[in-house]
Amino acid sequence: MHTSQDLRQAEAVRLDAVSKTYGRGDSQVTALRGLTMTFADGTFTAVMGPSGSGKSTFLHCAAGLVAPTSGKVTVGGTDLAGLDDTALTKLRRSRIGFIFQSFNLLPALTVMQNITLPLQLAGQRPDKTVIRDVVRRVGLGERLGHLPAQLSGGQQQRVAIARALVTRPAVVFADEPTGALDTRTAGAVLALLRESVDIAGQTLVMVTHDPVAASYADRVVFLADGAPAGELRRPTAEAVAARMTRLGAWDDETGRTSAPQHSGGRF
Ligand code: ADP
Ligand code: MG
Numbered sequence: 001m002h003t004s005q006d007l008r009q010a011e012a013v014r015l016d017a018v019s020k021t022y023g024r025g026d027s028q029v030t031a032l033r034g035l036t037m038t039f040a041d042g043t044f045t046a047v048m049g050p051s052g053s054g055k056s057t058f059l060h061c062a063a064g065l066v067a068p069t070s071g072k073v074t075v076g077g078t079d080l081a082g083l084d085d086t087a088l089t090k091l092r093r094s095r096i097g098f099i100f101q102s103f104n105l106l107p108a109l110t111v112m113q114n115i116t117l118p119l120q121l122a123g124q125r126p127d128k129t130v131i132r133d134v135v136r137r138v139g140l141g142e143r144l145g146h147l148p149a150q151l152s153g154g155q156q157q158r159v160a161i162a163r164a165l166v167t168r169p170a171v172v173f174a175d176e177p178t179g180a181l182d183t184r185t186a187g188a189v190l191a192l193l194r195e196s197v198d199i200a201g202q203t204l205v206m207v208t209h210d211p212v213a214a215s216y217a218d219r220v221v222f223l224a225d226g227a228p229a230g231e232l233r234r235p236t237a238e239a240v241a242a243r244m245t246r247l248g249a250w251d252d253e254t255g256r257t258s259a260p261q262h263s264g265g266r267f
Helices: 004-010 055-062 085-095 111-121 128-138 153-165 183-198 237-247
Strands: 011-022 029-040 044-048 070-075 096-100 171-175 203-207 219-224 227-233
Touching: 011 055, 011 203, 029 055, 029 203, 029 227, 044 055, 044 183, 055 070, 055 171, 055 203, 085 096, 096 153, 111 128, 111 153, 128 153, 128 183, 153 171, 153 183, 171 183, 183 203, 219 237, 227 237
Parallel strands: 044 203, 044 219, 096 171, 171 203
Antiparallel strands: 011 029, 011 070, 219 227
C-alpha cells in the first residue's frame, strides 16, 4: 500500500480514464476518450499525434486549466477534482509550470519582472538563490532589464522557461515550445529543457510534432483521435519518424506535412 507521500515521489502526474467533450448536440466534439497515463517524477515525456488528436486538450486537463468531462487528474498526489477554484489556482501557481509556443510574455514587463511574476502571483517571497540559479541556467544574466520586444525568439522562450521554473514546480507542461523557433535556437531551448530534468529533477511533458525535439525525451507517447496509440522509450529521431510514417496523416498546425528531420537530437 502506497502512502500519498510515496505516490507524490513516484508520480508527478496521473490521468485516470480522462475524457473531454466540447460543446453539445450536433456540434459535440470528443477530444479525449478515457485516457489513462502516468508521468513519473523527474522524467521527460514527449506527446505526439496528428493535428486535432487531443494533444493540447490533454495538456490543459493535466495542468488543471480545463476540467475533464469525466475521469481523474492527480498532480503530485492531489486529485484536482477535490479542489475548489481558489485551491486549484494555488496549486497551479505553485506546483505547475506552463510553456507556450508563442512565449506569452507580458510586453510591458522586463525580463526579470516576467520571470518573477509567478512568485508574486503565488504570494511567495522571491528566493534570490533560486532566481539567480534559474537566470544563470537560461543564460539571460545580461538581459534582465530588457523588454521582451528587445529579445530574439529564442531568448524570449528562455525567459518563458525561466518563468516556468522559478516556482520550482513539480511538473512543467510545454505545448510546442520550439514550434516558433529555427532549428539551431530550438536545439538550445531543448537542451535547456533536458537539463531542467537531468540537473534540477523537474518533470517535463512536452507536446511536439518534431521527431528531433521528441528525441530529447525519455519517452514518446502517441495520441490518435483522443486515445493512446503506443509509445517509444529512449526515442531516436529516426525511430520517432518511422513510427509517425506508420501512423500516417501527420500535419502540423499550419496544415503542412511536417518533414521528419534526421539531424541533431541526443544521438
Ligand atoms: P491538438 O492539440 O492535437 O491539435 P486539440 O486538443 O487542440 O488537438 O483538439 C482536439 C479536438 O477538440 C479537435 O477536434 C478540436 O477541434 C477540438 N477542440 C479543442 N478545443 C476546443 C474548444 N475549446 N471548443 C471546441 N472544440 C475544441
Ligand atoms: Mg495543439
